[in-house]
Amino acid sequence: MNTSTHTESTTGTTTVLARLTDILREVMPGLPDQISPSAKLADDLDIDSLAVVEILVAVETAFEIPIDDSDISRVSTVSDIIDLIDAGR
Template identity: 45%
Template sequence: MEVNEVFEKVKGLFEEELGIESEKITMEAKLEEDLEIDSLGIVEVVMAFEDEFEIEIDDEELTDVGTVGQAVNLLHSKL
């Protein structure tokens, strides 16, 4: 799966699952500051990723994930 395909899937999840407006969701968008995803929201995002991509994500892997792009790259590397 190409990076842009992963991004489109992530964008869809953020819109549908979390109710985030689509125009806010860019590769550069910061999860906490721009998309207002708090610590509880991050747990939801991870659960949604795991279901969508049929993978498992450890907490340690999230340490450096602060933007949509970093999340997309993490997912891409695990596929």
């Protein structure tokens, strides 16, 4: 994925990343303050599949978007979640 499009997005991706970072830290309180879009959920942030589901439910609520259950298995990075947010708008 090309993460440069996230910083150039006209939908306010900096704000999206900030809100998403807050959601990630709410579900996983030990995460760092700065989270890169390229961060791998499992490998870099130690987020398991159950927590990913919790995060995506929180994202649906916070951004008022639907996320299809089939998308859950395709989410492996923070950027993947941003892509889902962008697609849901």
